[in-house]
Amino acid sequence: xxxxxxxxxxxxxxxxxxxxxxxxxxxxxxxxxxxxxxxxxxxxxxxxxxxxxxxxxxxxxxxxxxxxxxxxxxxxxxxxxxxxxxxxxxxxxxxxxxxxxxxxxxxxxxxxxxxxxxxxxxxxxxxxxxxxxxxxxxxxxxxxxxxxxxxxxxxxxxxxxxxxxxxxxxxxxxxxxxxxxxxxxxxxxxxxx
Numbered sequence: 001x002x003x004x005x006x007x008x009x010x011x012x013x014x015x016x017x018x019x020x021x022x023x024x025x026x027x028x029x030x031x032x033x034x035x036x037x038x039x040x041x042x043x044x045x046x047x048x049x050x051x052x053x054x055x056x057x058x059x060x061x062x063x064x065x066x067x068x069x070x071x072x073x074x075x076x077x078x079x080x081x082x083x084x085x086x087x088x089x090x091x092x093x094x095x096x097x098x099x100x101x102x103x104x105x106x107x108x109x110x111x112x113x114x115x116x117x118x119x120x121x122x123x124x125x126x127x128x129x130x131x132x133x134x135x136x137x138x139x140x141x142x143x144x145x146x147x148x149x150x151x152x153x154x155x156x157x158x159x160x161x162x163x164x165x166x167x168x169x170x171x172x173x174x175x176x177x178x179x180x181x182x183x184x185x186x187x188x189x190x191x192x193x
Contacts, residue, residue, distance in 0.1 A: 056102025
């Protein structure tokens with residue numbers, strides 16, 4: 001997919017953007033490639049960069065007592081950003097990493113602020129992205145507290161049907177708040193007999 005098509009897809013699925021706004025976002029972004037495993041934001045780092053993924057996928061994660069805990073995933077036509085640092089001007093509690101060789105449009109908080117001031121449709125898009133992220137994190141927290149592991153896994157598959165082909169199972173298990181062994185058991189119901 002081209003950068004232009006990815007911006008159009010983002011606009012069509014989240015909130016419409018004028019052609020002028022789309023053109024300005026493209027002009028104020030840098031198309032970059034990233035290698036599998038490349039960490040673009042580290043815990044404790046101030047980061048004002050966001051990434052619209054054109055091809056590939058990434059994730060944000062924490063390290064807690066040496067344990068890697070996935071917090072969210074981003075795939076094509078989605079934005080990956082260290083949200084706390086990007087919007088809060090504080091050190092990131094997350095790492096952001098590309099899981100596959102990826103191509104993304106990299107843009108800055110300065111670009112977001114400039115486009116938001118100039119284009120209300122862009123401001124609306126960013127507001128909806130932040131709201132969707134917040135609602136997704138709330139739903140995940142609620143699921144971890146109240147849903148069975150099998151239900152959490154099935155819900156994730158509804159959102160990302162091919163996630164098990166693209167994301168290491170260890171990352172999926174940590175995202176779901178379960179062990180790798182539990183995830184393997186859920187994925188292979190015949191093994192329970």
